[in-house]
Amino acid sequence: MSTYSEEHQHFLKKLKRRKRSVVLTQILIIVLFLVIWQLLASFKLINTFTFSSPWDVIKTTIHLFETNQLWNHIGITVYETLLSFLIAGIIGLVFATLLWWFPFLADVFDPYLTVLNSLPKVALGPLIIIWVGASMHSIIFMALMISAIITIINIYNGFVSIDKDYIKLLKSFHASKKQIFFELILPGNRGNIINALKINISMSLIGVIMGELLVSKEGLGYLIMYGSQVFNINLVITSVVILGIVSYLMYYVINWIEKKSS
Amino acid sequence: MKPILSIQHLKKNYHDKNDEITAIEDITFEVNDKEFVAIVGPSGCGKSTLLSILTGLDKESSGTIQFEKENLKIGYMLQKDSLFPWRTILENCYLGLEINHNLNDETKERVLNLLKTYGLGDFINKYPNSLSGGMRQRVALIRTLATDPDILLLDEAFSALDYQTRLALSDDVYRIIKKEGKTAIMVTHDLGEAISMADRIIVLSKRPSKVKKEYIIEMKDKKNPIHNRKCPEFSIYYDEIWRDLDVHL
Numbered sequence: 001m002s003t004y005s006e007e008h009q010h011f012l013k014k015l016k017r018r019k020r021s022v023v024l025t026q027i028l029i030i031v032l033f034l035v036i037w038q039l040l041a042s043f044k045l046i047n048t049f050t051f052s053s054p055w056d057v058i059k060t061t062i063h064l065f066e067t068n069q070l071w072n073h074i075g076i077t078v079y080e081t082l083l084s085f086l087i088a089g090i091i092g093l094v095f096a097t098l099l100w101w102f103p104f105l106a107d108v109f110d111p112y113l114t115v116l117n118s119l120p121k122v123a124l125g126p127l128i129i130i131w132v133g134a135s136m137h138s139i140i141f142m143a144l145m146i147s148a149i150i151t152i153i154n155i156y157n158g159f160v161s162i163d164k165d166y167i168k169l170l171k172s173f174h175a176s177k178k179q180i181f182f183e184l185i186l187p188g189n190r191g192n193i194i195n196a197l198k199i200n201i202s203m204s205l206i207g208v209i210m211g212e213l214l215v216s217k218e219g220l221g222y223l224i225m226y227g228s229q230v231f232n233i234n235l236v237i238t239s240v241v242i243l244g245i246v247s248y249l250m251y252y253v254i255n256w257i258e259k260k261s262s
Numbered sequence: 263m264k265p266i267l268s269i270q271h272l273k274k275n276y277h278d279k280n281d282e283i284t285a286i287e288d289i290t291f292e293v294n295d296k297e298f299v300a301i302v303g304p305s306g307c308g309k310s311t312l313l314s315i316l317t318g319l320d321k322e323s324s325g326t327i328q329f330e331k332e333n334l335k336i337g338y339m340l341q342k343d344s345l346f347p348w349r350t351i352l353e354n355c356y357l358g359l360e361i362n363h364n365l366n367d368e369t370k371e372r373v374l375n376l377l378k379t380y381g382l383g384d385f386i387n388k389y390p391n392s393l394s395g396g397m398r399q400r401v402a403l404i405r406t407l408a409t410d411p412d413i414l415l416l417d418e419a420f421s422a423l424d425y426q427t428r429l430a431l432s433d434d435v436y437r438i439i440k441k442e443g444k445t446a447i448m449v450t451h452d453l454g455e456a457i458s459m460a461d462r463i464i465v466l467s468k469r470p471s472k473v474k475k476e477y478i479i480e481m482k483d484k485k486n487p488i489h490n491r492k493c494p495e496f497s498i499y500y501d502e503i504w505r506d507l508d509v510h511l
Binding site for chain 1: 317318319336337338342344346348357358361362409
């Protein structure tokens, strides 16, 4: 823009250059990593049977695609994750609201929530399978155990940390509890709720993969487990790579929704 | 003339696990219609507690509070403007009306007029974070006036502002309150503010507080607060009340 001074243009240019060098360095690192990995494999400096190679990963991916397994496994994992994300989000919002509405409940459940939150939920895995059965239900249940508790706690903490003066102000207008909630607590926690949902989606994915590792016949977690059992390391590493891409994309979508809605 | 508000032998105790603290021992005073009363006292003397009780946010332990008529409306203005950052200036001013289900064309019109009259007309669709501290506090006053209260309670309303803004704003607020014909009770720790604005000053003792003294502020040439600060009587009152407060470090 011609209205900017030379100094400002210089500043903008510097900013742009920096951003470009960050991206270039990022690309360089991944390319270097892949090339070295491939070279080590090609010259038989590492055993491809246990360490695989980029080329093997690509071949395995293509194979999965050609045998119509790729989208199926990705789809199942994404579906389970979104489902538990959605349910955990609803549970989190509803329970946080209840705890806010009835401080007595909040006091009563405080130690239980703390214990449930700090308990490594994977320890419940075997029990969940016995109780809920070896199906997708126990995977969702597992994911919910991990994501719902932390979502409740995060949203509730946001609710109670609203500035007391705002509440005082509304009370001076004789606002009801319902009005305080809908006029202040909810709109005042927009950012906090979105943050809780961001954590929720990561937690849901962790829970789903953990569940799939324990019990499943489909999904990326299943592929990893199956691959390791038949000692097909190509399959294991391919699944991990795909999982990495899927989790990044999910996080990216939430971020995008956040930007769109603000 | 019948007072608009009459407080008789008000007492307030606070309880916690280990202790019972008497914040207010015995306060009795009256406020007349359209009067501007300032309450001063050493810090922690229960000034804000008194306002909380008047607003109904807190309950008195004993004593009586009588308003001239039932359902007298009270407007409360706090130290922090507490404007909702997700609402525009206009929407912030509608808040009280919305809460009371009283938002209609007539009240909307009145709020809009208030904003325009007091120099905020260009900002109605802006969000609070784009306004200066003094302007935000002016919006807070109009939000309070929007519900057309009979009595305004100002709780250290200017304390968060820098000195110049504070002088200018107290002048503004004084004009607005007088022009709108409101009764006001102001709690402040700033003697200058109290003397320059109030018709009457009630001095409270330290906790547990009682009414220590009452001053009717009379100046030969009494006008607006900034002007009043230059009157000869100002420093006389200042000295006297300062001695009453008995401040020790």
